[in-house]
Amino acid sequence: MPASYSFSSSWHVAAPLAEVAAAVADLEHYPEWWPQVRAVAKLGPDRAWVRCRSVLPYTLDLVLDAVSRTPPVLEVAISGDLTGFARFVLEPSADGTRLEFRQDVEARGRLALASYVARPVLTWNHARMMAGCRAGLARRACVG
Structure with missing residues (x-):
């Protein structure tokens, strides 16, 4: 049985929208500025395979498909x-x-099973991953 998660947050980055949007839309270069994104392979113009690992010793294998690459909305479908x-x-x-x-x-799978006993730890792990995104994005967008 799957385990559902919903996350939301608001951030501010001291960089122009165009710089921030360019960094967020450029999946291939995430490992350069987002420490928890360990590897990215482009599978097509709007598709990428991504491996992520935050603090816990568990690596996620994901495929991201661009839904919107036009600011103000940047969205991917995750599988x-x-x-x-x-x-x-x-x-x-x-x-x-x-x-x-x-x-x-x-x-x-295993992650859903772990959710039954470790949901707070998995949520904390996600928060650490997104903290890495926030800090890395601020550095990347400010440098351009």
Whole structure:
């Protein structure tokens, strides 16, 4: 039986929307700035295979399919160890870009089983992964 997760957060990055959007839309280069994204292989113009590992010793194998690559909405459909979507909605602000993040996924297999006893730890692990995204994106977008 799958285990459902929903995550949302709001961030601010002190960089122009165009720079932030370019970094978020460029899946192939995630490992350069997002430490928890260990590998990316382009499978097509709007499709990539991604391996992610946060703090826990468990690597996720995912396939991301672009749903929207046009700001303000950047969204991917997720399949593999998780199924669902991840979406960033970008909005310009006086001193940079505001990002609204939303992810709804279902875990299957061992990860779903682990959810029954370790949901708080898995949620914490996801928070650490997204903290890496936030910090790395700020560095990447500010450098351009």
